[in-house]
Amino acid sequence: MIWWAVLGAGVGCYLLKLAGLSVPARVLGNPLVARIADLIPVALLAALVTVQVLAAPEGRALTLDARLFALGVAVLLLLARAPFLVVVFGSAAAAALVRLL
Amino acid sequence: MGTDQDARRAVVRDSLGVAIATGTYGLSFGAVGVASGLDVAQTCALSLVMFTGASQFALVGVLGSGGTPLAGALTALLLGTRNTLYGLRMAPLLGYRGWRRLTAAHVLIDESTAMSVTRPDRDLARTGFLTTGLTIFVLWNLTTLVGAVAGERLGDPRDLGLDAAVGAAFLALLWPRLSTPVLRVTAVLASLVAAGAVTVTPAGVPVLVAAGVAVLVAVLTPRRPPPPEEAP
Incomplete structure (x- = not known):
């Protein structure tokens, strides 16, 4: 099942790119469609942050643990304009440290 | 013409800077991929076939937090729709047809669009697009493999805090938007x-x-x- 998701979504993402280079611009020129498409990445990424950090590993509940502390560290690193890899691994290190203590 | 050469060299230099910085993110994707329960081959297949970072992180993030493969695939596809919009803007600028378009589509991502869309003519736009896209493709796949192999050997991803790193990765992708x-x-x-x-x-x-x-x-x-x- 995981392979199907990997390859199916992979090919699908390629076709989405190819469609953009191939279809006439007016097909997706509808302003409402363009606005929705503009907002979708922001909505999805914000939801992914929330679910990754707050969803309990057992499911269907919210929980506060080392992941929230790690996200706080990520915010500080982003405010300090740290590069992507520093943000990601710095945040991982913060979570690992909290769990050690 | 010296000025044309200079302009092109400047585009290549800027594009390489962005591409080298971005290409190394694959390290974190590889590590997070295996931490989320994918094997090394599946993680690397995502970088080869899907090749659009936010969608890749989304798929492994949803799977890693217990979601179904279908939910993961749908989330990845929804995030991938923004590349369609990039394509609409880039198509007249790049002017690719046939096999060139089929190849260019694969490296149509956030960074290759950003390094190309502001160029004054087609030649410089193509230079920025291809330099950025192809360099990231090579680096992203290499660093994914390194990250995945390292992640698999380092033991329990929770002890390393890698489960917490997924949220940070999404936040870092969200931040500039x-x-x-x-x-x-x-x-x-x-x-x-x-x-x-x-x-x-x-x-x-x-x-x-x-x-x-x-x-x-x-x-x-x-x-x-x-x-x-x-x-x-």
């Missing part, structure tokens, strides 16, 4: 809706529900005025 009040409000609403949905829906679904926030905000916020010189 929060450029207007409407976008910031969308992010906060989507976050609240997703948190609420976690308690009542199976894993993976809350993120898809939050996509509805994008539709709602788009419908409710005032539209931009139509361009004045609309052809009949």
Whole structure:
């Protein structure tokens, strides 16, 4: 099942790119469609942050643990304009440290 | 013409800078991929075939938090729709046809678009697009492999905090997009809706529900005025 998701979504993402280079611009020129498409990445990424950090590993509940502390560290690193890899691994290190203590 | 050469060299230099910085993110994707339960081959296949970072992180993130493969695939595809919009903008600028278009489509991502869309002519646009896209493709796949192999050997991903790193990766991808009040409000609403949905829906679904926030905000916020010189 995981392979199907990997390859199916992979090919699908390629076709989405190819469609953009191939279809006439007016097909997706509808302003409402363009606005929705503009907002979708922001909505999805914000939801992914929330679910990754707050969803309990057992499911269907919210929980506060080392992941929230790690996200706080990520915010500080982003405010300090740290590069992507520093943000990601710095945040991982913060979570690992909290769990050690 | 010396100036043409200089202009092209400057585009190549800028593109390489962005591409080398971005290409190394694959290290974190590889590590997070195996931490989320994929094997090394599946993680590397995502970088080869899907090759669009946010969608890749989304797929492994949803799977890693217990979501179904279908929910993970749908989330990845929804995030991939922004590349379609990039394509619409880039198509007249790049002017590729046939096999060149089929190849160019694979490296049509955030960074290759950004390093190309502002160029004054087709030659410089293609130079920026290809230099950025192809360099990232090579580096991204190499660093994914390194990250995945290292992640698998380092032991329990929780002890390394790698489960917490996924949220940080999404936040770092989101951060530069929060450029207007409407976008910031969308992010906060989507976050609240997703948190609420976690308690009542199976894993993976809350993120898809939050996509509805994008539709709602788009419908409710005032539209931009139509361009004045609309052809009949």
